[in-house]
Amino acid sequence: MDNSPSCLAVAEPTAPYQFHSSSGQERWVEVLTDCPSVEELFTYRVPPDLSLQPGDIVSIPFGAQITGGIVIRFLDSPPPGLDPQKIKDVEEAIAAQFFPSFYWQLLERVARHYYTPLIIAIRAALPPGLLRKSQRRIRLNRDALPSGAETFCSASAQAVLRLLQQQKAGDYSAQHIQRKIRGARQGLRELLKRGWVESYLQPPKRPRPKQQKAVTLVANTLPLDLTPRQREVIEVLRRKGGELWLSELCKSSNASSSAIETLERKGCVVIQYREILRLSSEGTVTEDSPKALTSAQAQALDCIRNLEGFSRVLLHGVTGSGKTEVYLQAIAPLLERGQSALVLVPEIGLTPQLTDRFRARFRDRVCVYHSALSPGERYDTWRQMLQGEPQVVIGTRSAIFVPLPNLGAIVLDEEHDSSFKQQQPTPTYHARTVAQWRAELEDCPLILGSATPSLESWVEIQQDPSTSCHYLSLPERIESRPLPPITIVDMRRELHQGNRSIFSDALQTALRTLKQQGRQGILFIPRRGYSTFVSCRSCGYVIECPDCDVSLSYHRVHEDATPLLRCHYCNHTQLHPPQCPECASPYFKFFGSGTQRVAQELAKAFPELRCIRFDSDTTRTKGAHRRLLERFAQGEADILLGTQMLTKGLDLAQVTLVGVVSADGLLHRSDYRATERAFQTLTQVVGRAGRGDDPGQAIIQTYTPEHPVIQAVYRHDYHTFTENTLKQRAEHNYPPYGRVILLRLSGLDEGEVQATAEIIAQACHNILPSGCEILGPAPASIMRVSRRYRWNILLKFPPSVGEKLPDLLQLRALCPQSISFALDVDPLNIE
The missing domain is CATH 3.40.50.300 (P-loop containing nucleotide triphosphate hydrolases)
Known part of the structure; x- marks a missing residue:
């Protein structure tokens, strides 16, 4: 293999990924596949008409399905002992060069710290849809289903039939059926054998660039036979620089698309499809200029602007003290130097207001990235970042992974907020932790802003003796406004x-x-x-969710609306009964x-x-x-x-x-x-x-x-x-003085979940080093959610012990397939 400083080399699947350029004409690539249980690299042939580079996202055949993968490196020849005739071809290239240079180090650290396979960490970081695999689905064959079919089936097959019949299309993924019904595999085999259901493979749908018609003026001299309306269209095009989207030109010139197509036939313009980026640009803003600062704001800004390289800054400002203005004035010189900035907020609800303030100051150099965008918008926003222009990205926790070039600063506004912690699915990362790793890798400041800093940030900043930590205080509101009594x-x-x-x-x-x-x-x-809950006044019966161990909440939008009962955990919804299901009393109390x-x-x-x-x-x-x-x-x-x-x-x-x-x-x-x-x-x-x-x-x-x-x-x-x-935290060795990891188990069979939890707890006693306290196993505070029983095991240990922990992913092997096992590192909720 070429060892020059320019090609991408991987020694082992768990080794660091590094880029260097490949020489020669390679026809073989090693790919990291989108299969959580598979971490090794697989070899594929590159078709002659397909151009690939390390870091490209590709579609590949894997077993009986088509899945996504990432090109890791090129090979001069297939690995020894592998028959070239058995090597499959890469299907297609999905997206090119989606990985900045720092990416592998950051994602490997996320995967290692949060005990997650690397491919899962990559999937969490990328825009949705790029790594997708074909899905096995089960469809009800209504034409072949005899009357009273349930009487001929086993209990598990009956449950599958009922589930499929409840849906209009009679079509669910096999994974969904197996999660909802105990023993579903046996029932599915029985129904497939009878021909009452059919199994099929749904190919993945991937985001594609959006194409739109654009009109370009190409004629230097105009034909004499143009109508006044056609000349007006040409004049509008000239005023707009000779190029416009067809829809915009029709609107600006009040002309129809057929009229513009006539101009194309006369050789005046060219109409062709071009890509248009789907970027979120809601709202209108007016231009804004920097505000006068208080003395505390000015001191904080001066400190931030003089930072060089990686630093951690805690900007502790009371509510209304002007933290956002400090962010704005700290970011302005970065953009002038050709650098970018990343601003994270805890909730999508904050994004519009903050985005408007930033756009008023920095105009079109601001874009947003969060889960409420469509897959196409996230895909295009990501790709435009790769172009290298200095910009400000405002987003929620997933934006910590965006590929901003030449990053000059990372800001976490309201850094204390629990929304920065990913609860599910894995990896259960905290954006504040990942932001610190990224700031270290990219050698830029990390600014944490809050009126109520998290205890972790407070202790870390106060106890860190290094010159890279700074505590900045804004103790008063702007314009000397008082805090509300x-x-x-x-x-x-x-x-x-x-x-x-x-x-x-x-x-x-x-x-x-x-x-x-x-x-x-x-x-x-x-x-x-x-x-919160509804109770019968006569007998005390509380209406509960049939799938969770919680009461149903009463929802009624207005006086004439249909009263509904809804579960806030699984979203089960049902009509409010006119009478108590237990004693038939019509009298209810709403608590x-x-x-x-x-x-x-x-x-x-x-x-x-x-x-x-x-x-x-x-x-x-x-x-x-x-x-x-x-x-x-x-x-x-x-x-x-x-x-x-x-x-x-x-x-x-x-x-x-x-x-x-x-x-x-x-x-x-x-x-x-x-x-x-x-x-x-x-x-x-x-x-x-x-x-x-x-x-x-x-x-x-x-x-x-x-x-x-x-x-x-x-x-x-x-x-x-x-x-x-x-x-109190120090007395009980809880964060920030200790660390905790929560092991969550769930399944459809209560006894099986409890037994598995006990086996894993015993395994923890056998493999964990001294100094690690094991609490549990114990049922979760809400034991059943969506028909699944939940048990927890809490591991508590000093920070020094964390470096000695074994790979906890090995515990997953002790779980039967019917039991879900999840590791929540540094959980914010242990109920």
Whole structure:
């Protein structure tokens, strides 16, 4: 093999991947295939008419299916002992050169740290659809199905038939059927043998470049027989530089496409298909210029601009202190030097507002990348980054992998937010951790911004003695605006005084004043829906999800809407029964207050207040976040009512009131991070008030006003709260002083899941080094979700032990095929 410093070489599947250029004419390539259980490289023949380079994504035959793969290196000849006649050809090239040079190192580190096969880490990083494989599907053969077919089948075959018959098309993937039905393989074999179902292979659908007709002016002199309308079309083309999309030209010149085709026949223009990039560009913005900085902002900016190479910066600024302006002015000189910047936000809901501010400053050098974009938009956004132009990319956690050239800085806004942690599927990476690795590899600063920094970031920055760590404080709001005063309302006292409303007297007074003064407010509720659960008043029966061990939540959009019960874990939905299924009583009690109920109670008590709901139920469609926020910003509503989305960095100058309807839903959770999350959430939502010229206020309703979290939020006291919480963490060796890994097991058979969990726990005792504490196995706090029983094992150990851990992926081999096994490294939720 050529060992020159220019070709891509791989010694072993687990060895580092490095690029160097190939010499000679190769006809063989080694490919990393998109099969999670297979990590070795496979050899394929390159057809004579196909041009490939290392890093290209290709379609290849693999067993009985077509799957995706990545070209790793070229070979001068097939490996010894491999018959060239048995080597299959590469089918086609899907995408060329999709990997920047740093990519292999970053993705290998992700795969190693999060115990994930490399191909899984690659799949998580790439735009969706590039690595896809054909899918085995099962289709009901209705013509061959006899009447009463179920009576001739085994129980598992009957279950498969029922599942297929419930769907209109009678068509599911084999994997879905096996996940839903215990013993599905035996039932499928029986049905296939009878001919009542058929199995087929669905080929993968891959994203393709979008083509659109473009019109180019080619004639220097025009024919004399052109009509006035045709001359007008030519004049429009000239004013636009001689080239326009056909649709845009028709609109600008008020001409039909047939008229422009006539011009093509006369030799004046050429119409041809060209690629058009599908880039997200919602909203219109007006140009903006840098703002005057406070002394604290100026000091922070000066420190960031003077950084050289890799550094970690914690920008700790109270809500409304102007962190975004510091980001903007820090990024501006990077673009002038030809460098790019990556800005990560925790939620898609934040992206429109932040994107508008960046576009107002940097215009078309800003693009967005997140999961709400269509596959085509993500595919094209990724490819345009590879062109090398300096730009700013704003996105959610998946954007940490975008191939920005010459990266000058990475910013994590609201770095404390749990949305930066991938929960499923694997790898369960944290964008903050991966961002630090990438900043190290690309030798650029990492800026972490928050009003309530995570305890991990706080401890790391405070205890790191190196000159590469910087703590920057913005202790005051811009223009010396005060933090909103907070009123804590004891709802027990309200009840004793005869107030049975979900709104306290203080909140009702504030809401009435709001309309009179022409201002706006936010009402925060920890959960969506109408109520937490529904219970029969006669017998106490609670309506539960048939597939999960949770109660169903009551949903009702408006008075005349059909009342529904919905599971917030598996999305099972059913009609609300007119009578109790247990005792036939028509009397039900609705417990708890979700966004729907609060919206209805608000409309009854304050019909003059216009309200917009802002939660996951109302923001499902593309662009919904932007539309709702624009309506509120334009004064179309007095109240913005919603869940966690409201806490994540929204900057709405008109808001002077924030009401927390029930803080208790955040406080009492069986997780060691519950108090930290509650403090962060309440501090952030309170900070939405008083960000404009008018002073703000916040009202927090709770049944436990003496709770330490409530008292810390009331005093705006991050430091004392952090100090007390860190003492508790240190006593029990929890992060940031210890590390944890959560092993999650699930399956359709409760006994089998429990038995497997016990086997794996014993294996952990045998293979883990001393100093590692094993908690469990134990059932998950919600034991059954989507008909699958769940058990957990928690591994807890000091950071020094983490380097001695064996490859925990070997534990997967102890699981039968019917049991799912997942490793969650550094989990944020261990319930």
